[in-house]
Every structure is written in structure tokens, then in C-alpha cells.
Amino acid sequence: MDTFPQRLKQAYENQPELTILTLLHAGQEDCPISYRQLVEGAAGYAATYQRLGIQPGEVVILILEHGQDLIFAFWGAVLHGAIPAIMPFLTEKLLPERYRADLAALIAVTQPSAIVTYPEFESEIRPALKMDDSVRHVILSTEVEGALIPDFSTLAGFERHPEDVVLLQHSSGTTGLQKGVALSHQAVFRQLENLSKAIGQSQEDVIVSWLPLYHDMGLIAGFLMPILSGNHLVLMSPFDWIRAPYRLMQAVTRYQGTLSWLPNFAYYFCAQKVRDRQLEGVDLSSWRAVINCSEPVREDGHQAFLEKFSVYGLRSDALATSYAMAENVFAVTQGGIGSPLVIDEIDREALQVERVARPAQAGAVFLRMVSCGRAVPNVTVRIVDPQNNTLADRIVGEVAVRSNCMLSGYYHRPDATAEVMIDGGWYLTGDYGYLVDGELYITGRKKDLIIVGGKNVYPQDLEKVAMEVEGVHPGRVTAFGVFDEQKGTEDVVIVAEVDSIDAGLREAIAEQIRKAVTRGTAVALRNVYLVGAGWMIKTSSGKNARLANREKYLKESGDNQ
Amino acid sequence: MNQEIVNQLAGRIAKDLLKQPNRVITADEALISSGLIDSFSLVDLSLMVEDDYGVQIDDTELNAETFDTLEQLADLIESRQ
Numbered sequence: 001m002d003t004f005p006q007r008l009k010q011a012y013e014n015q016p017e018l019t020i021l022t023l024l025h026a027g028q029e030d031c032p033i034s035y036r037q038l039v040e041g042a043a044g045y046a047a048t049y050q051r052l053g054i055q056p057g058e059v060v061i062l063i064l065e066h067g068q069d070l071i072f073a074f075w076g077a078v079l080h081g082a083i084p085a086i087m088p089f090l091t092e093k094l095l096p097e098r099y100r101a102d103l104a105a106l107i108a109v110t111q112p113s114a115i116v117t118y119p120e121f122e123s124e125i126r127p128a129l130k131m132d133d134s135v136r137h138v139i140l141s142t143e144v145e146g147a148l149i150p151d152f153s154t155l156a157g158f159e160r161h162p163e164d165v166v167l168l169q170h171s172s173g174t175t176g177l178q179k180g181v182a183l184s185h186q187a188v189f190r191q192l193e194n195l196s197k198a199i200g201q202s203q204e205d206v207i208v209s210w211l212p213l214y215h216d217m218g219l220i221a222g223f224l225m226p227i228l229s230g231n232h233l234v235l236m237s238p239f240d241w242i243r244a245p246y247r248l249m250q251a252v253t254r255y256q257g258t259l260s261w262l263p264n265f266a267y268y269f270c271a272q273k274v275r276d277r278q279l280e281g282v283d284l285s286s287w288r289a290v291i292n293c294s295e296p297v298r299e300d301g302h303q304a305f306l307e308k309f310s311v312y313g314l315r316s317d318a319l320a321t322s323y324a325m326a327e328n329v330f331a332v333t334q335g336g337i338g339s340p341l342v343i344d345e346i347d348r349e350a351l352q353v354e355r356v357a358r359p360a361q362a363g364a365v366f367l368r369m370v371s372c373g374r375a376v377p378n379v380t381v382r383i384v385d386p387q388n389n390t391l392a393d394r395i396v397g398e399v400a401v402r403s404n405c406m407l408s409g410y411y412h413r414p415d416a417t418a419e420v421m422i423d424g425g426w427y428l429t430g431d432y433g434y435l436v437d438g439e440l441y442i443t444g445r446k447k448d449l450i451i452v453g454g455k456n457v458y459p460q461d462l463e464k465v466a467m468e469v470e471g472v473h474p475g476r477v478t479a480f481g482v483f484d485e486q487k488g489t490e491d492v493v494i495v496a497e498v499d500s501i502d503a504g505l506r507e508a509i510a511e512q513i514r515k516a517v518t519r520g521t522a523v524a525l526r527n528v529y530l531v532g533a534g535w536m537i538k539t540s541s542g543k544n545a546r547l548a549n550r551e552k553y554l555k556e557s558g559d560n561q
Numbered sequence: 562m563n564q565e566i567v568n569q570l571a572g573r574i575a576k577d578l579l580k581q582p583n584r585v586i587t588a589d590e591a592l593i594s595s596g597l598i599d600s601f602s603l604v605d606l607s608l609m610v611e612d613d614y615g616v617q618i619d620d621t622e623l624n625a626e627t628f629d630t631l632e633q634l635a636d637l638i639e640s641r642q
Contacts, residue, residue, distance in 0.1 A: 027621040092625060093596025242600050243607075244620035273604045453601060487601075515595075524599035526580070 045076020056081030066237035191329035208257035210241035263454025265489035285313035335373020450481035491526030
């Protein structure tokens with residue numbers, strides 16, 4: 001199969017009654033969807049795009065929540081040859097104006113011809129649109145043609161080529177939304193083939209996921225992979241999961257789930273927040289791999305997860321890891337499938353001071369590093385120095401990736417693409433790590449990105465919002481992540497320069513910053529640290545030196561991680 | 562409204578959920594719709610209520626429509642005790 005529409009057609013003709021997807025909604029009956037229903041529901045959307053004059057190759061932004069409409073709107077765009085991009089839905093705590101600013105940023109770069117949403121959400125979106133922008137239609141889910149039998153000979157998606165862009169994948173926030181990863185049919189299929197070998201995928205696999213589809217892990221592993229491969233996908237809403245993590249275990253039990261992908265924090269979250277009374281009848285013995293991906297992997301989270309759930313049938317050999325990124329479609333490495341996870345005990349000081357991952361001697365302070373596994377087939381990893389020279393095993397440097405499944409580019413951003421691609425087709429990931437006999441270990445990050453609960457957060461977005469608070473020096477705010485050992489993910493800290501030395505006023509400013517950041521970016525802050533003028537460290541070119549500011553904060557504030 | 566429950570909840574939420582023990586939460590302040598209680602902490606809130614008052618709040622009730630203030634939460638707790 002060369003393109004997504006061809007694959008859907010094949011499934012529609014050969015396995016129409018196979019339940020390919022079951023949608024779960026808390027408090028409602030589970031909703032099974034067969035390939036026939038999937039394709040016919042998508043065909044209704046494709047007919048709507050066609051009727052409204054959306055052209056193949058144009059981008060359609062989907063602003064829909066977990067549910068049938070999101071699924072049909074996505075595959076409908078594919079059948080029509082349009083390029084779907086899923087945007088996170090507005091949560092109640094985020095200010096609508098901020099959300100619209102993000103949407104406007106997305107529209108400016110992506111130039112979509114249409115936005116699909118619910119009627120009740122139209123009024124939130126309209127004010128973000130401008131007379132002269134590219135959006136010709138706001139398509140409401142209620143105006144869309146119902147399910148219909150597709151005429152494959154007239155669907156424009158069948159004229160798309162394997163090298164054409166099939167979808168866009170964005171990170172969140174204003175910054176992330178301006179850099180959409182464009183992926184071709186061919187790149188996705190190649191990644192799925194590589195991944196399939198690495199995880200030993202079989203027709204019996206059942207994927208259970210709560211991951212949002214606007215995130216690469218959710219979109220690829222928890223959506224495209226099962227649907228394109230013919231594996232049953234049991235999909236729950238991230239909103240339901242975060243309120244009731246036990247529902248994941250119940251779903252695995254009910255549907256005999258075999259594979260799930262989770263960000264590191266979820267291991268802690270499940271271990272800490274699920275009560276035994278919620279696990280009556282739960283049997284996790286079908287779970288053959290629970291793959292830790294998209295955040296730095298911590299062994300203690302794995303141990304806590306295992307301790308909590310092994311009495312419910314979780315096997316210790318189900319623990320697995322992966323290092324992945326949207327720019328490579330998804331998986332770069334895979335570990336823990338068919339063999340146990342590799343742990344590397346290294347000398348902490350050598351890592352921090354010499355940037356060498358030296359095996360720890362007896363008595364030395366050590367770190368237990370969990371391997372992300374080995375490169376999946378057709379993907380090569382090397383570690384490079386700042387001049388892009390390859391480094392030897394155990395020397396820490398930037399992780400560079402080359403594969404047969406790279407992004408086509410950042411959509412409409414050749415400048416951003418050029419920044420991360422180096423000679424020979426290597427992609428510079430912005431992550432630091434080291435290799436030992438082909439096993440990859442991630443040690444840190446070169447880029448300023450913060451990862452909170454698996455979600456990418458750009459510090460610039462937080463700083464911009466905080467600077468607008470009265471009493472804060474514009475340009476003198478810094479945001480960074482501090483690892484929270486108990487949660488297994490990063491917390492966000494903001495340091496802001498203020499003039500006031502009045503304690504009451506300072507407290508009020510700190511509270512305003514918290515509110516502004518929560519309402520402006522949907523991120524809850526661990527700490528707001530107010531300092532006097534001149535505190536912040538800047539680089540020689542006058543930019544915010546976030547890592548140095550982070551070090552200074554940790555030393556000075558007593559926030560001992 | 563049960564002022565005692567409101568006061569207890571205010572203290573517990575500030576200390577254990579927000580990790581800002583000095584944060585004053587008023588009885589009519591929006592907790593969920595304002596984002597004060599992060600979605601990651603909603604499950605903690607339900608576990609806290611279960612432990613302290615023996616009252617179960619279903620996960621489908623962890624939203625601003627069911628309760629959004631300490632006042633409303635205290636009423637909910639009282640009605641189920």
C-alpha cells in the first residue's frame with residue numbers, strides 16, 4: 001500500500017466488519033467502529049470538503065474533542081486528499097483570547113482553507129479569523145454529510161502520491177503551533193514498518209490508549225498505527241484518564257489489550273492515584289508491552305508501577321522504552337521487547353562535570369540510567385559534538401538521527417527545517433545523550449523546551465504571558481523546568497524581576513503571574529520566584545540564558561528538586 | 562454551608578494540592594474553571610475527600626458543572642454524608 005486512501009479502501013473491501021476502533025467515554029456505553037463505519041463516516045466528511053470546494057493538498061484544521069467526529073473528520077480529509085492538522089481543544093481554564101491567539105499563529109503559518117469544529121464552539125473561533133486570511137470555511141460538525149457509501153473512483157485522495165504530505169503534527173503553544181511537522185504517506189508507512197519489526201507486532205495486538213491525537217505519540221502509536229495495520233484500537237479520552245487513571249487498567253482487562261504507550265509521569269500517576277477498590281476484576285496479563293516514551297525515563301517510576309500492578313497480572317517483562325519524535329514520524333529506538341531493559345550505572349560527577357558516562361566504581365555516587373533501547377530498523381543514531389563530529393561510546397553529545405522516514409519539512413518553514421538538518425540528511429534532535437553498544441541513553445536537553453506530563457511547553461510562551469503582569473520588568477522573566485521526583489515529570493518555575501520590595505505587593509504580583517500563566521498557557525506553576533532588578537543572566541548576545549538562570553535559582557532559592 | 566468543612570478543605574487544598582500553604586482560598590473562589598486546581602490534581606482532590614469525609618466523588622463529577630467552589634464542594638460532601 002502506497003497511500004493512506006489505498007489502505008483504507010483495501011480494509012473497506014477486505015475486512016469491512018472488523019472492529020478497528022472502540023471509543024470509550026466515561027459514563028457511556030463503549031462505541032465500537034468497524035472499518036466499514038470508519039470509511040463511510042469519513043466519506044461523509046470527504047463529500048462535505050468536496051462540496052465546499054476544499055482543494056486536495058490544502059490544510060484543514062480539526063478542533064474537535066475525543067469522539068467520532070474527530071475520527072471521521074481526520075480520515076475524511078485523507079480520503080479527499082486534504083491535509084488534516086489536529087489542534088488541541090480549548091480547555092475551560094485557558095482564556096479564550098489566548099486560545100485564539102494560538103489559533104491565529106497556526107493559521108498564519110499553515111494557511112488552512114477550513115476549520116472543522118462544533119456549532120457551540122464557532123463563536124470562540126470566529127474572532128480569530130481575519131477577512132484576508134486563508135480560511136474560507138468554518139465547517140460545523142452538524143452540517144456535515146452523514147455516513148455514505150464511498151465512490152473510490154471519484155475521491156480525490158486517490159490521486160495523492162506517496163511522497164505527498166498526508167498530515168501535519170504540531171506541538172502545543174504559540175511557538176509549537178508555528179512549527180508543524182509535515183509527514184508524507186511514505187514516511188508514515190515506512191515508520192510503521194520499522195516500528196512493527198521493532199515491537200514484533202502481530203495481528204493479535206490490541207492497542208489501548210488515552211493519549212491525545214494532537215501529540216505525536218498519540219497520533220502515531222495510538223491512532224494511525226493500529227488503524228493502518230488492522231489492530232484493534234481502544235481509545236479513551238485524555239480528560240477521562242486524567243480524572244480516573246484506573247480506567248486504563250479496566251480497558252486493558254476488558255479488551256485484552258497488549259500494547260500501550262505512556263509518558264514517564266503516567267507510571268507514577270497510575271501507581272499513586274489508583275485505589276485497589278477500583279481494580280476489582282482487573283487482569284493485566286495480556287499487556288505484553290507498556291512503552292515509556294516522550295519524557296525522560298526513570299526507573300523508580302517503572303518499579304512503582306510494577307509494585308502496584310504486578311498483583312493484577314502485570315508482567316515485569318512488559319516494561320519497555322522508546323525514544324521518539326515527530327520529525328522521524330515516531331520511534332527512533334525501542335527497548336525492552338523480547339529482552340529486559342538495559343540499565344547503566346554511571347558516575348554522577350563524571351556525567352555532570354566531564355560529560356562522560358563512566359561506569360560507576362564501588363562507593364561512587366551513581367545514577368541508574370534506563371536505556372531507550374536500540375535504533376529501530378532503517379533508523380541510525382549517532383552522537384555528535386558541536387561541530388557535528390561523531391563521538392565515541394559513552395561520550396555525551398547531541399543525538400542526531402537519520403532514517404528512511406523523516407519529515408518532509410516544517411510546513412511552510414524552510415528556515416526552521418534548515419536549522420535542524422545537517423549534511424548527509426541528519427536531523428539534530430536538540431537532546432543530549434550517549435550510546436553504549438547501540439543502546440541509547442538520554443541525559444538532558446540542549447533546547448529550552450520543558451516537558452510537562454509528556455506535553456511540550458515552550459518557555460518563551462510562558463515568559464511572554466508573565467511579562468504582561470503589572471509590576472514585572474518586561475524582558476526580565478525566565479521560565480524553566482525543574483524535575484519533580486515524586487511526579488516523575490518536570491514542574492515549571494518562573495523567575496521574574498520586580499522593583500517592589502513590599503511583601504504584600506510582591507505576593508500579589510506572584511499570584512497574578514500564576515493566574516496569568518495558568519489562564520494563558522494552561523500550565524500550573526510550581527513556584528514563582530521574584531527577584532530584584534539585574535538578577536537575570538543573559539547571554540553575550542542579550543538573550544535569556546535559561547539554563548544558567550535555572551542553576552542560579554536552584555542554588556539560591558532552596559528549591560531542592 | 563458548613564464553614565468548618567470549607568475551612569478544612571481550604572487548608573488541605575492549599576497545603577497538599579497547590580503546595581502553597583499560605584494561599585488563602587475563599588469559599589466562593591472558582592477552583593476548577595479558573596485552573597487553580599490543575600487537571601492533574603483533580604483525582605487527588607477526590608481521593609482527599611474520600612479519605613477525610615468518607616464521601617466518594619465519581620470521576621465523571623470532577624468538573625466545574627458539579628462543583629467549582631469550596632462552598633459547592635462542602636454542600637456536596639454534606640449531602641452525601
